Amino acid sequence: MSSQRYDQLIADMRSDYRPQREWGEGKGILLVVGHFLVGVAGGTWVMSSLYHVTVGLAVAFVLGALGALVHLAFLGKPMRAFKMIRHFRTSWISRGFVGLSLFLVGSGGCLAIGFLGLGGPWLVLALCAQGLAAVGTVIIIGYMGFCYTASKGIPFWHSPLHPALYIAYAFRGGIAALLVISAATGVVPGDGLLQLWLGITVLVCLFFGLELYGAVTGGNQAARRSVHDILAGRLALLFYGGTLALGLLVPVLLIALPSAISATTMALIGLASAAGDFFVKLSTVRAGVYLPLRRIPQTAG
Amino acid sequence: MVIDLKRCIGCYGCQLSCKAEHGTPPGVFFARLLKHEEGKYPSVRQMFLPVLCNHCTDAPCVDVCPTEASHYCEGGIVDIDHDKCVGCRACMMACPYNNRYFNAERNWYFGDAGPTPYELARSARHDTGVVMKCNFCTPRLAEGKLPACVANCPTTARTFGDLDDPNSTVSRLIKDRGGFTLHPEAGTSPNVYYLAP
Structure with a gap:
């Protein structure tokens, strides 16, 4: 650990609201990039299937594969990643690993059969691959939000709205990818794409606003601190410049x-x-701060 | 475990004995002491809160671990199997007591001077790229000893025992003096109790 990182850790431990730095800072930014890529991949697969854009399906597969690689690069022990299949029963990361694997196998199979123009018995296999891709898509669109919601140590993330928000982000990302693909290929899949983008954007804004409102009115002090950090603190520039503007x-x-x-x-x-x-x-992700530990009753009982 | 805050004098003995026992690298504290001041001049007093893994009965870290590296041992102790940990750090986000640490890289207390013989001897236990935390000194318990922080507390502020036994010292202390846990609202059923100062 570098001296700078050590000093940062000690300063964090002394502060009332210790920020989490493992997800979102340093190598941890890879997790955010991974979640972003996988979310967009899921959304792009759905939107491309709806609008019958074959290039979009291929782009979704590539984004998904890239997302998987970035996820692996984030892990402390990437060679053990296969072990993540073990705790499917309770762990959303495990479910996400299974979902992403299904998505990559299914979408890869679909694209390969379509690209090679195989027919006959291969069509049954293509149908199975489509099924796998569909199941994988549902999981990868949903699991990220649940990963954050399961984080009891970070009150701001521990919100039931988080999964809905991440699902909405995935669709918005899918539409965004389709817009770029349309511009690149010159094939506009339909008139309603921009209207759909506007509709999903309104939904995202509504969910995000509700999440902030919920954290401020019903959340504890750590959740309120996170909202403060986003709106008027250390993350304000990122939020107003990157997100809003x-x-x-x-x-x-x-x-x-x-x-x-x-x-x-x-x-x-x-x-x-x-x-x-x-x-x-x-x-x-960066706004996440741990619950403070210094609340000691003054008397017994 | 029960920690009597009335007896704690904030000497950092628990933190140091833990460091000595486990030889944890810089930035990793299985046991640590939080200090803060309360009140306004002239009625000010310093408060101490020793913290460590709470070995919760409903540990969220165990639920979120994708590889079952975080697991319950016999007697309810929550431990990490470092051979299974992939270093995803989900357990660190799930722990309401932020008592888990990610050992990103091998490093020593004296930097470029390299490891001391003591660090070298102890560092073999610690893998990099994985999450670490207190295990109530499981190897010491197996030898019939108390955890290092309990054995070395100069004011005997810490008591270790079986919470399932209603006649044990820890159970009686909690019952008689109204032991409380940190963040009970998190619903994790922590097994480290505190007695009010």
């Missing part, structure tokens, strides 16, 4: 432009939206 204001302004939406504009909307999602996830 880049992730919300820029896309909305681009959509509101009087001229027709060009391919470049669509790509910019998608990229800005995805960047906003990454920054809001990063802010939320």
Whole structure:
């Protein structure tokens, strides 16, 4: 441990609200990147299936595979990752590992059979692969939020809204990816994509607002501290600059432009939206502070 | 375990004896002491709160561990099997008492000067890339000894025993003096009790 890290740890331990630094700082940022990539992969698979965009399915697979690699890079002992299958019964990380494995096998199989143009008995296999991919998609879209909700040590994350929020992020990320793919391929899958983006964005804002409101009104002091850190503390720049300005204001302004939406504009909307999602996830993760331990009753009983 | 805050004098004996027993690297504290001041001048007093793993009956760290590395041992002690830990650190986020540490890399107390013979002897126990925490000195318990922090407390503020036995000293202390736990609202049923100062 470097002297700087050691000093930081000691300072954190002395503070009333000890921030968690293992997820979101240093090598821990890989976990946020991994969650972001896997969430977008799940959303892109769903949206591409709905709009029948084959390139989108391939992009979802690549994003999922990248997300898996980044997850592995985050682990202290990546070579033992296969052991994560063991505790499926209670651990959301274990469920996420299984879900991501199913997604990669299923989506990879689907794409391979489609790419090679195999028919006959292979179609049954393709159907099975589609089923695996569908089950995997549902799990990877949902598991991240539950991972945070299961973190009892961080009151701000320990909220029932977190899974809903992460599911909404996944869909928003999927639409954003489809916008970029549409701009790159020149094939616009449908008229309603931007309207759908707006609808999901409203939902994300609503969930996020409710989560902050819940933490401030019903949460304990640590949860309130996290909200303070996001809105007016150490993470304010990340939140206002990355999430609100880049992730919300820029896309909305681009959509509101009087001229027709060009391919470049669509790509910019998608990229800005995805960047906003990454920054809001990063802010939320970094805002996590542990429950303070110094509450001692003054008398017995 | 029961910790009598009336007896604790904040000497850091528990923290030091734990360090000596386990040879934990810099930045890893299985047992530590929190100090803070209460009141306003002239009525000010210093409060001490020794903390360690609470070995909860419903330990959230065990539930979230994807590899079953965090597990319950005989007698309800929560331990980590370092050969199973993948270093995902979910247990650190799940613990309401933040008493788990990630040993990211091998490091020594005297930096570039390298490890002392003592550190070298003890470091073999500690793998890098995994999470570490207090195990109530399980090897010492197996030898019939008390945990190092209990055995070395100069004011006998710490008492170790069987909470399932209603006639044990720990059970009687909790009953007679109204022992309390930290963050009972977390619903983890901690097994480290405190007696009010």
